[in-house]
Amino acid sequence: MLSNLNNRKIITLLKVQYSNMLEYRVEIALWAISGIIPFFMLNIWTNNNLNESINISDVMLSRYFLSAFFVRQFSVVWVVFSFEEDSLMGKISPYLIQPLNPFFRYFAQHLAEQITRFPFALTIALVFFIFNPESIWIPNLLILFLSIISTFLSFIIQFLIQSIIACLCFWTEKASSIERLLFIPTLFLSGLLAPIVSFPEYVKSWIYLTPFPYLIDFPANLLSGNSTNVIGGFSMQILWILLLFPVFKKIWSKGTKKYTAMGS
């Protein structure tokens, strides 16, 4: 009974958010286009033959960056910005009364956005293949399945991190600057701009202990067929989720106690 009710809730939430997202499809197409930085990076790498020193062929590198583009497309999180706006406007209060954690709403919003985004991302990939026909590849089903899972896990890690930051809104009101701060290491260390194999040794020695390589580098390597430690990657992803989830729960329960709505 309970699970039935929950299922219905989830499906309704997804449906509502999906139709909401469809209305803004131009916007989502633009978001998809704004993620093309990996292709510029690829251009620098191959045009200057920088990849020779790290022993990755042009084709493998272009597959890597295409995969990085895809992983990034489906793990973008902006919950902190939505939450901040809702919190500043006092919209959180009605959500808090509902018997549903408001973060489910944001979660459904993200999933719906990803579904809407899929055709656009695919179009960009097609254009990429027209210009680089030699890099076409079809990953086998198992790899595809695993990389979808790891992309989803990467999405969850980022969602949890941002939700924790979003909860800081209860104390500081403007938390998005902290998110922008955290975005910098995500940008440079996740492998979006350069594959982690190319990093100097003094960075490689500690980077695999942080969550960053598992956000883009690991799923992208998996999808593109570059060598990577599959079991290690998945266990680190799950470990980070297990670490972050209790933190989120704690900060949420503390924050809601602290919350004072406008005018109350």
Next chain:
Amino acid sequence: MKLRKYLIVYKKFLHTSLASELEYKTNIFVDLITAILSLIGSIFLLSIFFQNNVRIGGWEFEQALIIQGIYTILNGITNTWFNPNLKEIVKHIREGTLDFVLLKPIDSQFFISFKNITPSGLLEIMLGCCLLLYCIKINQINLNFIFLTLCLITIICSICILYSLWFFISTTTIWFVKTWNATEVLRSLLYIGRFPLNSFSFSLRIFFSVFIPIAFITTIPSEVFLGLSQLWKILLEVLVAIVFLFSSRKFWLFALKFYSSASS
């Protein structure tokens, strides 16, 4: 007389927006750290490119740092003036408050472009200047009067081009109300301004000098710094800047004809 009026109005703008921004003091501090980390990150990325290569696109590491410095300054200017203001255009159009702007007895483009200021971007400008000073030292550039004037002229032209690009994109929202994130696309394209234009493939080089003149924005000023630039390039940049400024003005006036406010 007219100029004095605008100066007085601008003083008021500065006063009000600084007052509201300084309300969130920790935010400014966090933004400072973000700017520093972002600079470190991009230098780190550059160092990866130069790990096994002495030159990229004909630029040495020390020379490429100049581009980085100029990019940081321009990015700071974008964050201080362009971004907070031009984001507002979209809001004005969406909520119909552009009416109030148009009714005011000052120029609407002036009002819309200079109303807000985000002081944290100023820190980025200072960081960029420090990096440039350091570059002048390590590249052993002789400072003289002609050099300084040329640098100043090219950088001012870059700022004008950058402003016009932002303004163009934001103005298009008069027709497509919902494309507020078109500026994000521009932002991601501008990202390639961090690297020398010659490091990209021929087709991208053409694209970024003809359609979106990012080439003019950072590469030409950097060449001037190194004393490598020919006179025709500088003249061309001045010309491009004038054309862009002029047409952005015309475009705004043209677009206003199509503005139909929210309820009329």
